[in-house]
Amino acid sequence: xxxxxxxxxxxxxxxxxxxxxxxxxxxxxxxxxxxxxxxxxxxxxxxxxxxxxxxxxxxxxxxxxxxxxxxxxxxxxxxxxxxxxxxxxxxxxxxxxxxxxxxxxxxxxxxxxxxxxxxxxxxxxxxxxxxxxxxxxxxxxxxxxxxxxxxxxxxxxxxxxxxxxxxxxxxxxxxxxxxxxxxxxxxxxxxxxxxxxxxxxxxxxxxxxxxxxxxxxxxxxxxxxxxxxxxxxxxxxxxxxxxxxxxxxxxxxxxxxxxxxxxxxxxxxxxxxxxxxxxxxxxxxxxxxxxxxxxxxx
Numbered sequence: 395x396x397x398x399x400x401x402x403x404x405x406x407x408x409x410x411x412x413x414x415x416x417x418x419x420x421x422x423x424x425x426x427x428x429x430x431x432x433x434x435x436x437x438x439x440x441x442x443x444x445x446x447x448x449x450x451x452x453x454x455x456x457x458x459x460x461x462x463x464x465x466x467x468x469x470x471x472x473x474x475x476x477x478x479x480x481x482x483x484x485x486x487x488x489x490x491x492x493x494x495x496x497x498x499x500x501x502x503x504x505x506x507x508x509x510x511x512x513x514x515x516x517x518x519x520x521x522x523x524x525x526x527x528x529x530x531x532x533x534x535x536x537x538x539x540x541x542x543x544x545x546x547x548x549x550x551x552x553x554x555x556x557x558x559x560x561x562x563x564x565x566x567x568x569x570x571x572x573x574x575x576x577x578x579x580x581x582x583x584x585x586x587x588x589x590x591x592x593x594x595x596x597x598x599x600x601x602x603x604x605x606x607x608x609x610x611x612x613x614x615x616x617x618x619x620x621x622x623x624x625x626x627x628x629x630x631x632x633x634x635x636x637x638x639x640x641x642x643x644x645x646x647x648x649x650x651x652x653x654x655x656x657x658x659x660x661x662x663x664x665x666x667x668x669x670x671x672x673x674x675x676x677x678x679x680x681x682x683x684x685x686x687x688x689x690x691x692x
Contacts, residue, residue: 407451407460411498412682414443418498419675422491426669431618432487440494441468448500463500467510471496474514479641486620486641488670495674512686517677519687524673529600532607543602553598560594563587604665611661614650617642622665629658 418440422432448464451457475489484492499510533540547553564587571583609624619642626636627650634653635646653659684690 407455411444411447411500414440414447415495415498415678418491418494419671419678422487423669423672423675426487426671430666430669431485431620432491432671434490437487437490437494440491441497444468444494444497444500447498459502459504460500462504463502463507464497465500466503467496467498467500468493469496470501471510471514484670485622485667488674491671491674495678509681513678513681516681516687517674520677520680521670521673524670524676525668528668529603532603533599536606539606540602543606544599547598547602547605557594560590563590608666608668609663610666611663613661614647614654614659617647617650617662617664619644619647622667623662624665625663627659627662629653634659 418436422436425436426432445461445464445468448460451460472493475484475492478484478492479486479489495513496510499513501508501510548557567583567587567590571580571587574580574583621642623635623637623639623642627634634649635642639646650659650662680687
């Protein structure tokens, strides 16, 4: 089937929201890579447009299914986005654009349209691979600094203690595997032994990448709402903002700008996260073309 034929055979109630979602993710991907943020007009616009279009479809076709699906999609992805944001996995832009996807696409339990579920599964798979590749790229881009930071991290008191514990665990699991006759349990013990070592070094490597590639100082005027502050900021002994806030608020940015002009605070150390919105876009396109990737391997 040609693209023109596919478009002609697709109902407007599907074509319009899915096209808007595609464009929003495309724009969000571009801005996320370029500026490490997604404009609110994209995020909030996607949420408002999704609910608005669904309400319009419900009125035109005298069916509440559209608006109910939009509310359900928004509500479910709001909870997921909230968890990911407050556990520090995503930034505010990532979380809000996911909520927008819930509103514009929706989850229709009546007609069993679970596109968002398949999209989310693909997004987690693609996101994990994307994060690993981005970290590897960052390591090669900053190879000398990374090696220096990695060696420095390995000398830390906490890391050395963790390394001893992991190696003891490795020996215990490996010896257990040697003396257990059951092949399945033996394989499992060996697998856990290897994974424990790899996980430890991966943890140290991620910390090194974070310190080398993701931390930088900026002026308060360069801060944007939702930026992750990497170090507590105080003025006259009074706490202003810090890592525990999980993203700086506009009122604190204004306060820091004023304090900076008074020379009471200096540049602010922030943590730049991996721009994850491009992985959302890739997962969206893959879901449209192939469906749920898990089903391809089952």
